[in-house]
Amino acid sequence: MEQELTIQQVAEATSLSVHTLRYYERCNLIAPIGRSPSGHRRYSSNDIRWIEFLTKLRLTGMPIRQMQQYALLVRQAPDTSFHERRQMLEAHRESVAQQIQQLQDNLAVIDWKIQHYAELEAKSHELFQSAAGQSAASESAVNQSAAS
Amino acid sequence: MEQELTIQQVAEATSLSVHTLRYYERCNLIAPIGRSPSGHRRYSSNDIRWIEFLTKLRLTGMPIRQMQQYALLVRQAPDTSFHERRQMLEAHRESVAQQIQQLQDNLAVIDWKIQHYAELEAKSHELFQSAAGQSAASESAVNQSAAS
DNA sequence: TTAAAAGTTAGAGCGCACTCTAAGTCAAGC
DNA sequence: GCTTGACTTAGAGTGCGCTCTAACTTTTAA
Secondary structure, three states: OOOOEOHHHHHHHHOOOHHHHHHHHHOOOOOOOOEOOOOOEOEOHHHHHHHHHHHHHHHOOOOHHHHHHHHHHHHHOOOOOHHHHHHHHHHHHHHHHHHHHHHHHHHHHHHHHHHHHHHHHHHHHHHHHOOOOOOOOOOOOOOOOOOO | OOOOEOHHHHHHHHOOOHHHHHHHHHOOOOOOOOEOOOOOEOEOHHHHHHHHHHHHHHHOOOOHHHHHHHHHHHHHOOOOOHHHHHHHHHHHHHHHHHHHHHHHHHHHHHHHHHHHHHHHHHHHHHHHHOOOOOOOOOOOOOOOOOOO
């Protein structure tokens, strides 16, 4: 069960760099990793699962600071901090949900703009077809309007 | 129609700081803004619409570099770069869609964990009720498992 | 008229999350 | 044994997107 992976192997498995793995350990996101007799890191499967969960938090934008706080709870009160940890995760979930909502809202405006460009593009083809060289009127202001 | 707002008013209207507004102009995201006789910036409603669109791009994570490229197209070829601009926005839309998907996937794992904690929390209450002081077995490894 | 508030610029500084370097030790294959 | 590559550390450097400072001018309200 204990496969005792090297840092390089873990880097490949988690898509983090060896630098980042050491960095995470240095700033206490990861508890001190076991060592071989010569002092090289040897990661257990538990370590890897923890790192994988950390990356879920990171990829949803949780700041290192908060992850440190969470990691501290896990390490210092593994069996008595479920409530606090859950609260942290719930707060984070809420902020991610908002983040997704905002992305979707802003994406809608961009979609609208794409549609608008498609129309202008079609129109400019028409103009080209009818060989009329008059310069287009829209979007010619220096800072063009998003509404144009 | 031309309300000619001051930088402060635009900052309030767009939720950007005056510093950021000058910064955006400095790095050519915004074309040089008109000035009052004394040299103070005076923003037109067109400027504001452009800034609002810029912030949509920013809030969906478009890097400044790309926004600069986009702004350049708008300024240097307002009537002939629809296709290029559309392509940029479509590529961006795709990357935002992926970003949202990734957020949702990772959020699912976090949700799962929240659920798990809720159960552990309930269980620890039970234990407390039955006055049994045996220390819990799960999550007691130094780097606890995400699967626990 | 004068004090405070708001504007200007060039350029320095900051916080975040890495990312890399230097100088050295350790491990595996020839 | 020796080379090559992977490992170690402390600490410096990087890129991004702001954010602030200093020194100065202009506007505004009392």
